[in-house]
Amino acid sequence: MDGGFVPTLAPALVEVEDLTVRFVTRDSTAHAVNGVTFSVRPGEVLCILGESGSGKSVTLRALMRLLPPGKTRISGTIKVDGQDVLALSPAELRRLRGGLVSMIFQEPMTALDPVYTIGDQIAETVMRHKGVSKTVALARALELLELVKVPSAASRLNNYPHELSGGLRQRAMIAMALSCGPRLLLADEPTTALDATVQIQVLILLRKLQKEMGMGTIFVTHDLGVASEIADRIAVMYAGRVVEEGPVADILANPLHPYTRGLMASTVHGQDRSRDIDAIPGSPPDLRQLPPGCAFAPRCSLAAGECLSAVPEPRFPAPGRMARCVRLGVPAFA
Amino acid sequence: MDTVEIDRGGPAQPLLIAKDLRKHFKVKGGAPGAVVRAVDGVSFNVFKGETLGVVGESGCGKSTLARLLLHLIEPDAGELVFDGDAVGDMRGITVNALRRQVQMVFQDSSSSLNPRMPVRDSIAFGPYVHGKTKAEAGRIARDVLVKVGLKPDLFGPRYPHELSGGQKQRINIARALAIEPRMVILDEAVSALDKSVEAQVLNLLRALKENFNLTYLFISHDLSVVRYISDRVLVMYLGAVVELGPVQDIFSRPKHPYTTALLASRPSMDPARRIEEPPITGDPPSPINPPSGCRFRTRCQHAEAVCAQTQPILGAWNDRDSHIAACHMQDPESGHSLAIRTH
Numbered sequence: 001m002d003g004g005f006v007p008t009l010a011p012a013l014v015e016v017e018d019l020t021v022r023f024v025t026r027d028s029t030a031h032a033v034n035g036v037t038f039s040v041r042p043g044e045v046l047c048i049l050g051e052s053g054s055g056k057s058v059t060l061r062a063l064m065r066l067l068p069p070g071k072t073r074i075s076g077t078i079k080v081d082g083q084d085v086l087a088l089s090p091a092e093l094r095r096l097r098g099g100l101v102s103m104i105f106q107e108p109m110t111a112l113d114p115v116y117t118i119g120d121q122i123a124e125t126v127m128r129h130k131g132v133s134k135t136v137a138l139a140r141a142l143e144l145l146e147l148v149k150v151p152s153a154a155s156r157l158n159n160y161p162h163e164l165s166g167g168l169r170q171r172a173m174i175a176m177a178l179s180c181g182p183r184l185l186l187a188d189e190p191t192t193a194l195d196a197t198v199q200i201q202v203l204i205l206l207r208k209l210q211k212e213m214g215m216g217t218i219f220v221t222h223d224l225g226v227a228s229e230i231a232d233r234i235a236v237m238y239a240g241r242v243v244e245e246g247p248v249a250d251i252l253a254n255p256l257h258p259y260t261r262g263l264m265a266s267t268v269h270g271q272d273r274s275r276d277i278d279a280i281p282g283s284p285p286d287l288r289q290l291p292p293g294c295a296f297a298p299r300c301s302l303a304a305g306e307c308l309s310a311v312p313e314p315r316f317p318a319p320g321r322m323a324r325c326v327r328l329g330v331p332a333f334a
Numbered sequence: 335m336d337t338v339e340i341d342r343g344g345p346a347q348p349l350l351i352a353k354d355l356r357k358h359f360k361v362k363g364g365a366p367g368a369v370v371r372a373v374d375g376v377s378f379n380v381f382k383g384e385t386l387g388v389v390g391e392s393g394c395g396k397s398t399l400a401r402l403l404l405h406l407i408e409p410d411a412g413e414l415v416f417d418g419d420a421v422g423d424m425r426g427i428t429v430n431a432l433r434r435q436v437q438m439v440f441q442d443s444s445s446s447l448n449p450r451m452p453v454r455d456s457i458a459f460g461p462y463v464h465g466k467t468k469a470e471a472g473r474i475a476r477d478v479l480v481k482v483g484l485k486p487d488l489f490g491p492r493y494p495h496e497l498s499g500g501q502k503q504r505i506n507i508a509r510a511l512a513i514e515p516r517m518v519i520l521d522e523a524v525s526a527l528d529k530s531v532e533a534q535v536l537n538l539l540r541a542l543k544e545n546f547n548l549t550y551l552f553i554s555h556d557l558s559v560v561r562y563i564s565d566r567v568l569v570m571y572l573g574a575v576v577e578l579g580p581v582q583d584i585f586s587r588p589k590h591p592y593t594t595a596l597l598a599s600r601p602s603m604d605p606a607r608r609i610e611e612p613p614i615t616g617d618p619p620s621p622i623n624p625p626s627g628c629r630f631r632t633r634c635q636h637a638e639a640v641c642a643q644t645q646p647i648l649g650a651w652n653d654r655d656s657h658i659a660a661c662h663m664q665d666p667e668s669g670h671s672l673a674i675r676t677h
Contacts, residue, residue, distance in 0.1 A: 051528035052499075151616075165617035166392075195391035196555065200599040201612040222528065225601030229608055249605045266533035268558045269603055273581075276540065277562070279533035283498045 011082075012039040013184055013216040014063070019076035021058050021067065021240075030287045032058045034240040035076070042183065045210060045217040047231035047248070049224065051263075053284055055240035056220045060186050063218070064097055080184060099129045102177040106189040108169035112161040118145070118172045119157030122179055129180045144175035148205060167198040171205070178209065185210065187219045191226060203229050224267050228252055233320075236260050239285050239295035241311070246321035256323040259296045294325070302327045341382070343418035348379035349517055349549050350436070355402050355412035357395075361622060370621050372398040374573035376412075377648075380517070385543070385550040387564030387581070389557060389596070391618055395573040396553050400521045403551070404438055405429045417516075434464060437510035441522035443502035447494040453505045454479065454490035460513045471512075478508040481545075482538060500531035504538065511542065517549040525554060536563060557600055561585055566656075569593050572621050572629040575648055579657030589659035592630045628662065638662075640669045 021033035033055040040046045050056040061067050063078055065085060078085040080101055088096060097103075105111040113121055122144060123137035130137075138157065145153035148171040161169055170190060177185060187206070191199040207230050210217050221227055227234055231248040236257065244257040255261045262280035271277055282299040285291060291298065297307040304327060312324045355376045358369040373395045380386050390396045401407040403414065405421070413420065416435065420426030440446045447456055457478060458471035466474065476486040482504040484490075494502055503523065510518050520539070524532045536559065543550060554560050560567060560581075567584045569577040569592065577590040588594045598613035614633045619625060628646050631637040640662050648660040651674075662668035 051530060167617040195618070196557070196599045197391065197595055197612075197614050198617055200601070200609055201615065203601075204609065204612055207608075223601070224529075225603055228603045228605055229601045231605070252603065252605065263529060266530045268533070268536070268556070268562045270558065271562055273562055276537045277533040279537055280530040281534070283500055283531060284528075 012079075013042045013044075013081060014038075014040040014218070015077070015079040016059075016063070017077045019059065019062060019078060020074070021055070021062055022073040024071050024073055028288045031290055032240055032287060033062065034290070036237075036240070036242055038235055038242060038245065040184070040216045040218060042216050043211075043214045045207075045219060045230055045232045047227040047234045048218060048220045048237055049222070049227050049234050049263075050220075050237035051222055051284065053239075053287060054237040056222075056237050057188055058240075059237070060103075060188055060218060060220050063186060064101055064103060065093060066103075095129075098125050098177075098182075099180050100182060101184045101186065102180070102182040103186040103188065104170075104173050104177045104190045106192050108166070108173040109161060111173055112169065112176075114161055117158050117160055118164070122172070122176045125176055125179045140179065141175070144179055145172070147178070147209070148172075148175045150175070166194055167202065170194060170198075170202055174202075174206065174209070178213065181213065182215060185215045185217045187217060189221055190219075192221070192223070199226075200229075206230065224252070224264065225269075236263070239290060240287065241295065241324065242322075243296065243325070244321075244323045246318075250318075250321060256317060256321065256328060257296075257325050258300045258302050258327070262299075302330050341417070345382055347382070347418050348415075349382045349417055350380040350403070350551075351413075351415040352379075352403065353377050353413040353415070355399065355414075356410045357398055357402055357407060358410055364622070368622055371573045371624055372621060373402060373409075374624075376570075376573075376575055378568055378575065378578060380549060380551060381566075383547065383549055384565040385552050385563055387560035387567040388551065388553040388570065389555065389560050389567060390570035391555065391596075393572070393618060393621055394570040395621070396570050397521055399570070400438065400519050400551065400553055403519060404433060404436060406438075434513060435515050436517045436519065437513065437515040438519040438521065439503070439506050439510050439523040441525055443499055443506055443526065444494060446506055447502060449494050452491050452493055453497070454486065457505065457509045457512050460509060464513055474512050475508075478511045481511065481542065482508045484508070498531075500527055500535060503527060503535055507535075507538070507542070511546065514546075515548070517551065519551045519553070521553045522555070523552075524559065525556065532559070539563070557585075557596060569596070572618060572624050574629060575660065576630065577657075577659040578648070579659075583657040589657065589664055590630075590661045591634050591636055591663075593659075595633075628660070636663060636670075636672055638670055644668075 017037050019033055019036040023030040023032055036059055048056040062074055074086060119138055119141050122141035123134060126137040126140050141157060142153055145156055150156050150168055150171050191202050194202060219230055234248050234251045235242045236244040238259050244260045255264055265278040266280055280299050285295050293308040293310055294312050297303040306326050312326045314322050314324050315328055316322055317328055355373055357373045358371050361368040361370060376399060388396050402409045416427060416432050421432050422429055454475045457475040461474045462468060462471040479486040479490055484504055524535050527535060552563055564581050567581050568575055571592050577593045588597060595614040602608055616633055619632055625632050627643050628641045631641040646660045646662045648658050650658045651665060662670040663672045664674055666673055
């Protein structure tokens with residue numbers, strides 16, 4: 001039930017505190033991330049679960065400073081392995097990206113360069129960070145393709161991205177991300193675009209490599225099923241805030257926040273076919289005009305007056321569990 | 335639309351019969367004669383009032399199939415019969431008459447709406463081109479907006495960019511309903527929506543089906559959603575039907591190894607019971623040059639010599655069984671060592 005992870009007292013690999021991200025344009029300001037705090041220990045998998053617009057991908061990109069600098073306002077602190085990411089110089093950032101921290105994306109076709117072979121792209125990363133010759137780097141690329149179980153890896157080195165199937169492209173991208181032995185892997189919906197039979201293969205592979213290499217991992221997904229397969233802990237995001245956090249088994253068995261409960265009820269999974277699904281009414285708030293209180297209150301069946309006045313503070317009802325809801329413990333009524 | 339489309343063939347007549355539909359696309363810049371066998375001889379019935387779910391992975395031809403059913407893509411071969419009338423036949427009905435009775439909702443809710451038209455005009459356009467006056471069409475648009483749960487005065491005058499994804503998909507459903515079709519083809523209609531919105535739209539689809547006596551063809555890659563909404567399920571692999579049957583049978587005792595693998599690939603939803611070994615390895619092969627014999631044999635753990643030699647027939651080998659599959663292991667005469675001897 002623990003997914004194999006043993007909590008330790010080792011210092012956190014990632015510490016994010018009160019992270020706020022705003023996108024400012026001439027007409028409006030979108031409050032994409034509003035005070036997010038979390039930490040990830042070495043070797044731990046944290047899944048950030050949320051729907052579109054919840055701020056999950058923006059949070060992930062902020063960790064590597066991949067957001068467009070001109071129109072983005074970031075505040076708070078991000079520490080990865082003790083380094084203050086928001087204070088790094090451009091040269092230090094280049095060393096961080098692909099070295100200490102690397103990232104895999106949803107769509108490998110747009111993340112890989114179409115005019116270079118798979119082998120060249122992986123070798124380039126290795127040469128850049130390790131300062132080795134091309135021959136050595138290509139040998140390492142071959143090792144990596146074998147590690148991610150690409151069949152006939154030697155000949156695949158010379159393939160261009162368009163010559164590979166979706167599953168193989170995703171494996172090639174994972175190989176590139178792992179090429180320099182990162183301590184932190186950031187994964188942005190890496191299995192969402194894959195077919196069901198391929199998705200489970202890639203998930204099992206990622207889980208195995210993550211354990212073997214002992215990487216801390218932040219895995220962003222909208223899919224509870226994917227989270228149940230890979231997470232040690234889950235952080236549920238809504239309207240730019242973490243509304244609930246806890247160990248995966250506890251959250252799936254006993255969700256505390258009404259949004260998490262609603263999300264689980266909405267996820268079609270063996271429901272009674274003769275009944276309607278218990279859908280959450282309404283739609284997520286406009287990030288340009290967030291309500292002053294709990295952002296979920298307008299859709300929440302338990303909402304009371306106190307929910308509308310101020311953003312709920314985090315509460316810790318059980319060890320390792322957090323929920324931002326003032327109505328915790330109020331029984332859900334149908 | 336003055337001639338009210340009544341139930342012509344009677345309740346036992348399938349609403350739609352597809353016979354041996356085929357569509358091959360030429361490969362641009364490929365070897366001479368290279369074709370993508372997108373849909374390669376697909377036959378099935380859709381019965382009145384049912385929801386037929388269609389599942390399969392990308393490239394299996396499920397979206398091409400949907401377009402062939404409405405002649406949005408011209409089939410190379412095959413026949414369509416709608417409520418007893420052959421489509422495009424002199425004694426049957428025209429493609430236009432078919433489209434008046436069968437409507438479609440697509441996955442991408444934005445690109446299927448005109449960005450320069452208020453949504454009420456988009457909805458009214460269908461009834462108008464099918465012969466209603468402008469005033470009548472406007473009234474119909476108001477009515478169907480109410481039916482899909484949107485206030486006509488609030489949402490009717492808006493443009494697509496002023497609506498959320500879920501609201502846009504409601505508009506697309508309203509537009510399909512505006513010409514009072516008997517059947518709606520839903521091609522991944524809820525796949526792009528967030529889970530909480532997907533659930534709302536699924537509830538709406540179920541209510542509309544009940545209220546307007548509709549028949550659905552529901553195409554999706556999401557097995558859980560298909561299980562929830564379908565009465566029967568059709569499983570496609572590389573342009574061909576591999577299994578077809580009642581939803582309980584498909585999910586509780588699948589006959590085709592591909593269906594078994596698809597079901598086993600669903601995440602467990604339980605961290606204590608994670609999937610440790612992938613049910614099948616590799617990606618689906620290219621439909622340009624599908625494997626000989628059974629198309630699934632390259633990924634099938636039970637493949638034998640016969641699977642490469644002969645294409646399995648889609649059948650039940652038992653007249654009373656409505657659950658059919660195209661697998662040599664189901665055929666007592668096939669010569670496969672695991673073939674079922676008695677049915």
